Amino acid sequence: MDHFETIEIKTDILILGGGMSACGAAYEAAHWAKQHNLKVTLVDKAAMDRSGAVAMGLSAINLYLGKNSLKDYVTYVKNDLMGIARDDLVANIARHVDSSVHLFEKWGLPIWKDEEGNYVKEGKWQIMIHGESYKNIVSEAAKNALKELGDNGSYYERIFITEPLMDGDRCVGATGFSVRENKFYVFRANAVLTTMGGAVHIFRPKSVGEGLGRSWYPPFNSGASAYFTIKAGAEMTSQEVRFIPVRFKDAYGPVGAWFLLFQAKARNSLGEDYMETRVAELEKWAPYGKVKPIPANLRNYLMMLDIEDGKGPIYMRTDEAIKNLLGKIEDEKEARKAKKHLESEAWEDFLDMTISQALHWASSNIMPEETPSEIAACEPYFIGSHSGASGAWVSGPEDMAPEAYKWGYGQMTTVKGLFAAGDASGASSHKFSSGSFTEGRIAAKEAIRFCVENPKVSAIQQEKIDIVKKEVLKPLEIFSNHKDYSIDPEVNPNYIKPKAFMHRLQKIMDEYAGGVSSGFKTSKAFLERGLELLTFLKEDAENLAASDLNELMRCWENKHRLAQADAHIRTLLFREETRWPGYYFRTDFPTMKEDWKCFANCRWDPESGEWEMIRREIIDLVE
């Protein structure tokens, strides 16, 4: 594609993504880069002001330690993940997270305060914010930090990263293309930090047709982190641990504030609280079924059992919760004032982070103080920073990690020079927005150390760049070569358009890998058949076609999704037990097994193209 200019950028540290972790990374990297006269470059596929999961804003910061102990937090996270977590990574983030939250406040993020001036807590670890502009505030600070570096700091927006650039076993950069101009980019770097979020639309979503695109997880994150680390040959962890949140139905509004702050109950159509009526089920999942709070997947599972028994729909009893909260106030005038206040908090919860839910309430005549609202399980997502765990297997902190969990630089993947944070790094769930920002900071500091200690990068041969460029732009060429063969450019035997490709991927995942339509259930036979179908889809991925730059991005999003799907199915197959009912259920291995209390890791070998499945030991730092 001669009409695509090739732009080469040289940098010391390359930050991929512009989300929460990337902003933390840029902020921290700028500080250390100044001391060592190093260059920092950040690349986002979108505009940092509103890119990634926090685009719409958030109504709470879900990780703030405050007066709680580190040990308590690590125990909470591990229990919530049914025993599968890297204590060292979780503790490392948690011990630094509060300072990040204080920075957010300093930069202008309004945090709710009580009459004594303390943060208003949603739950034990969560604090409430007026967070509609959360991402703008954080990205502004990150950009300012880069600007302060002068020529040594830059950020590129609307550039879609496609591939890692490798020099033997070391990652030395990335390639991408502008989604607005005919420009192909080559970023060469001493250290690369991937923070390109998790993935959605790998499974068929519940919102189809006119609602396609409406999902809980932001549609812009499409598996770039997983693809990037897999393609570089990095070991991956917890690829089976998808996350299925329960949300207000159809518009995906958050439930945390209702459950924790407003103390609401979810009840089935008969008025029963499944958390009480199904308590016996929790025994089967001991010891995790007995901890408090009950792990998110088990809470989901009890609800799903009610649905399977025909007891749905399930309603969040917002009406009941508001009545209970007001019932405690005797003075009538005070009660009226409190009601108004509660109502406005309820609406703000949505307006801060899921505006569509407020519209949905308004358009369906829902007044939370009077009307219960339907909640439901979403489709599966890959978000290692929330209650999922998928991501790259990274080296732990020098002072805390057991020997088996560290190999030089903190947050470095098993590939030299390639670091990961946020959704891109695995087995350290519940970092959320504040923890992802913090992990980005930790990773950037280590990446700078790597740059200082490993300054030499050999030049990449031009022929190699030319081959990658041809491959990246291939969908445009395929379309232009074959578009006139059929009357409708969407249907053509010579190629597949990205939307059709995505639907096919979603159908396979939904039906064979435990999606919504199969009630999140799967088995060896289904998974093996799913893998077989993925093989055919992989062949067709070579014939993806794009009519313009936007579709070129869609093609690459789907190539990225495919790698995430592949790793997911293989790891579901590998782990012969059911450990996270409510996220997925292996019908052929319906119970949790002690000998599977381990990490299920995998690695794709760039030389042979073969996958290797690996068990890694869980080393507890706290009991």
Ligand code: SFD
């Ligand atoms: O509770 C490419 N999260 C919440 N965290 C909280 O602290 N409080 C909440 O209230 C939260 N809620 C919530 C949350 C997430 C979501 C999806 C919803 C609601 C609906 C979690 C946090 O948001 C999450 O942990 C962090 O944002 C993770 O940070 P990070 O950096 O790992 O991901 P990102 O912020 O999504 O950024 C990804 C970036 O990558 C870019 N990108 N760039 C270049 N090339 C490519 N190919 C790329 N692909 C992606 C993106 O543009 C973006 O900049 S609650 O309701 O659940």
Ligand code: AMP
């Ligand atoms: P959510 O809105 O579901 O993402 O929840 C926000 C935060 O509250 C996360 O830290 C959740 O783990 C936590 N949370 C949500 N619901 C509950 C619940 N019923 N019990 C305990 N923690 C919850």
